[in-house]
Amino acid sequence: MLDHIWILPLLPLAGAALNGLLGRRWPREMVNFCGVGSVTLAFAAALEVAREFFLLAPGQIPLVKSFWPWIAAGQFHVDFSFFIDQLTLVMLLVVTGVGLLIHIYSTGYMAHEGGYYRFFSYMNLFMFFMLTLVTAGSLAQLLVGWEGVGLCSYLLISFFFTKKSAADAGKKAFITTRIGDLGFMIGILLIFWTFHSLNFTEIFAGVASFPVETPGHLGVMTWICLLLFAGAVGKSAQLPLYVWLPDAMEGPTPVSALIHAATMVTAGVYMVARMNFLYVHAPVALLTVAVIGAVTAFYAATIALVQTDIKKVLAYSTISQLGYMFLGCGVGAFSAGIFHLMTHAFFKGLLFMAAGSVIHAMGGEQDMRNMGGLARKIPWTYGTMLAATLAITGMPFFSGFFSKDAILEAAASGPNPNRVLWALGLGGALLTSFYMFRLLFLTFHGERRYDDHSVHVHESPASMVIPLVILAILSVGGGWFALPKLEGGANYFFRFLSPVFHASDELAASGRGVEPMAVGTTLAAGIAHALWQPAVGVALLGFLIAWWFYIARSNAPRRLAESLHGAYTLLLNKYYVDKIYGSLVIRPLLWISTNVLWHGVDESVIDGAVNGSAKTVQSTGKQLVEMESGNVRSYATWVVIGATAFTSLLLWRLGR
């Protein structure tokens, strides 16, 4: 399989083509067979890739497979090539694994929706582009995947395209990410200008000759990293370009789970981690990544506190968790960022799917104020959602406990420690715990707040519950790769990824050095130490506050909202960011487009030139047509005049 890895991304493409071209006339079973089957094959292929990967000698990694030339223009030469190392492998398994579960889930969730074949065609197309993105051997190929997933995101957000809000949300997502992609493109061009190549191997080999750019000596490396990060900010919905992700919840819930939680939005984190060789040469850019990540993690969490739409809470939560990943990368702990990426794919994918199951059970209701007391009615959904909530809040021994702790520890004592960012991350963890338990309590506990006669609450079909259960198991157990950390050793996951990030490790070793993450020498002492981490404390605190507000004193939230009216309104309106962008960017842009570009440039200059030349020709023609009188003698006169003129000219020329 490793020798023919190009087949792997093409499998979902084949599924997309079959469903997209022929699926309209097919019965649902056939669409399912193609849509889910192609992803199953891709997952099997990824497993086979993993098996063969572990048989490789360490010297053969990273494995670069170049197949055929793609672009060859003078100096510029790009092959279709695939770059396989530990990071690729992790991403491959996460994308195909979680993707497969979500495809299976979709067969249940989308069963009653129109455009069934179209949905699966887009989903498969997304898988193709995502796999292209993570296996790409050059930035050019990565860009193809990068833009492709953006396209599929657009298509799937506006899947219910007859709904104006969905169509608008799709456009918003596409245009907002395009702003970041402009920076990304310029960054790629700058890389080509610097390294004369876009292949990862040549870039990584070339970067060694560049010095580490200290804040006083900023150079091309810092610019490249900042511009690439601009792309990541757009794609991974960080400040200030995060505004598209909450709106993207207009798409069907499996789309939110697959694209806007588990895979596509983490592409930015993957890209930063992939480019870690460059980033360690630009500490300023790395600090920017960390600051943006930490601020976003805290900021988005505050908005999530007051949202009432179950999917909106999860959307802001996703933005916040992506912030944690960037914080991890930014402080130099790329492994921790990728680890959180993986666990986040499990528990956030699960949260979205469970929320979808709730919405399904409630017959389309998304407002948590109209739910409550669902725990007994849909026990499977409740159980899996509980597991995911415990995981995301970082309760001990759930996956988020290990990954979020790793990031916070790295922020506190990693290669580039920063107490302020650590504090922001910790505050975000407190808020995360609060809003997640708030979601859980509002939805599943307390008294019933919906009409029992009009809403028939029912558990989802097996095709939806089974993926939930599998993801719940992964959410609970996904962090146990990191268990040996508690004994004072490096955990499996970090040791596995360490070849990818050796540059950053070396840099850290030459500089400030890495403190041991846990001081315990026995498992029990390590566990005791880990449990005393402040992150666990804030998670429990958040749980207690949420319990106090929404179970013990159910009128407390209203009273708090009244006493802190200003802050509450600010949060409810999401800091008015959409309004600010609207009046600062969108309206001036619309005004300029309408009055200057449309009425000014287009109508008077371009149309003026086109219509003017047409009018000139027309009026000249009208004048000339008068000559054609039909009178033979006037024609003859013209012939004589012409002949005389021509002869005179000839004689005059000859005479000189």
Added chain:
Amino acid sequence: MNGVPISYYLALSGILFGLGVVAFVFKRNIITILMSIELMLNAVNLAFVAFSRALGQFDGLIFVLFVIVVAAAEAVVGLAIVLQVARNRRSLNIEDVDQMKS
């Protein structure tokens, strides 16, 4: 044989051609116009012959033969058209033939 210089012939040819042009443009009768065309053709023939003689080459004579053939053909077609015009319009005035426009 060298009594008359070539310029005399050419001048005569020019005068005849000019008369033809003037008649073609100003006359109204279609028959007269056809005749003026013949006059112009023969003025050109005269110039050809004069040049042929002066330069001692036969090319001009060949041209003249062709011109005469074309003139004959033109006269045939032209007279046929004139006949049709005269039949249809009951007039030989060129002013009445003004349909030759789009």
